[in-house]
Amino acid sequence: MNRRLTIAAGASVLVTVAAMAGLVIALRGLEPRLRDWVTEGLSKSLESDVTLGRVSLALYPPRLTAHDLVIRHHGRTDIPPLIVVQSFVVDLKPLDLWSSTVEHVRVDGMEVHIPPKDDRTGKRPLPKAGDGRPGEGRRLVVRRLTATNTRLAIIPRTKDKNPKVWDIYELEMDDLGAGAPSRFRATLTNPIPYGKIESTGRFGPWDAAEPGASALEGDYTFDADLGTIKGLHGQLDASGTMSGILEQIATRGETRTPDFKLTALEGASLPLTTTYDALVDGTKGDVELKRVDIMLGSSPLQARGMIEGTRGLKGKRVVLNITSNAVNLAELLQLTSKADPPMARGTVSVDAAFDLPQGDADVMDRLELEGSFKAERMRFTDAGVQDKIDTLSRRGQGRPTDESIDNVASNVTSKFALSKRAMTYRSLAFTVQGASIKLDGTHRLSSKTLALEGEVLLKASASETLTGFKRWLVKPFDSLLRKKGAGTRLVITVEGTQDEPKVGLELGKTLRGQ
Secondary structure, three states: OHHHHHHHHHHHHHHHHHHHHHHHHHHHHHHHHHHHHHHHHHHHHHOEEEEOOOEEEEOOOOEEEEEEEEEEEOOOOOOOOOEEEEEEEEEOOOOHHHOOEEEEEEEEEEEEEEOOOOOOOOOOOOOOOOOOOOOOOOOOEEEEEEEEEEEEEEOOOOOOOOOEEEEEEEEEEEEEOOOOOEEEEEEEEEOOOOEEEEEEEEEOOOOOOOHHHOEEEEEEEEEEEHHHOOOEEOEEEEEEEEEEEOOEEEEEEEEEEEEEEEHHHOOOOEEEEEEEEEEEEOOOOEEEEEEEEEEEOOEEEEEEEEEEOOOOOOOOEEEEEEEEEEEEHHHHHHHHOOOOOOOEEEEEEEEEEEEEOOOOOOHHHHOEEEEEEEEEEEEEOOHHHHHHHHHHHHHHOOOOOOOOOOOOOEEEEEEEEEEOOEEEEEEEEEEEOOEEEEEEEEEEOOOOEEEEEEEEEEOOOOHHHOOHHHHHHHHHHHHHHOOOOOOEEEEEEEEEEOOOEEEEEOHHHHHHOO
16 A cells, blocks of 8 residues: 555656656747747837847746847947847736736846937838738837836937937836837936936837937926035035927926035035026937026026037036126125125126036136126225225315215226136226226136236326325326326226235326326
């Protein structure tokens, strides 16, 4: 009896082993069919040539693992592949192999290169043979896709541009390939300034003929540390919307930086907010800033321009035109100087071209500015300085003892250019009632030193600016100092620092009329 039981048990084990071996062989036999199932489904869905590396099938739970997927859009080899995947896993259900739908795909190490329109023939590629035939129009549908370490790049049409690239370290998509928009959730990293972007929305449907024409819309938030850009300080948070196609994405939003600061100038921080309307051009890799409304402290500014890249250079170049007619002078001086309170108050109008080239150097070492400004009804906060302005106005009007001339407002206009932390002034005009000062020279922002030279023009003659015996002593020189339609012309220099300027008289040049 025991012998019969032993023989039966042994036979049962042999049957089980044989069954398992048969199942393994059957599974191995399925793997080539699975490779064909995957490649054919992707080829039809994406209108592309597909190659796939090693494929393996696990029984429990049913799971397909594949490696080295390469998809070339319309078989093109003159551009990077449309999709490259290091590995992916498909969670299978028993009937999935007989359908075109899978429930879940997990992808790691994916690169997506959106090609430009194929202009080699000037037309869209013709449909492949068999497209649209009964039974062959079915497309692969993925109910849920999760991906890690994904890079999306839009290849520009022009060779002098770098691709527009997004690094997406977490991505989820629903109903991908179903012929309708797919819901997505993505987390991206932004390199400069470094920060995290969270985005949700709808993508597609996928345009197999022209992937760059696939639709996209959604919302996003962005948190970044401006301190990752040398020369800046502040925590930025932004939110906005986007819509369009991959090649042309319109975006609107706002940014908030409560503690914006230019670190190289050692000044105070100011709140900075912006609202913007921009267009991301995937065909060039550039961003057109159609309108940016800026609030720096209490100063409103408007800007338009471009954020553009150049092949071979890291980062982006920012080119803007900035205008305003209501800059708060006191706050602007706070941003650039430690002096407290700021040396002057008033309202400034500005029109400037802003150019920040690519590079890793401090912002102030790269920044180029050129334009003009006008400050109206400016007054100095230091009583001693304001007294000197009041005295200048009294003497310029020929009323040196008239104390009713007090707290005189000043107007300043100039053309300027900023390069390598040095501000160059051209035709810097400082005017008060009865007098004007015209200067040219430089203002070095790092050392805060001045090197200016120009002339003082007074309405009154030289003798009329004085009192007592000095008036009679100088009177014989009135005609000598009367130049350029002014009662008195003096040649001066302005040196020292921006907080403590020193004014000197160039007597020789004054007398020679230079």
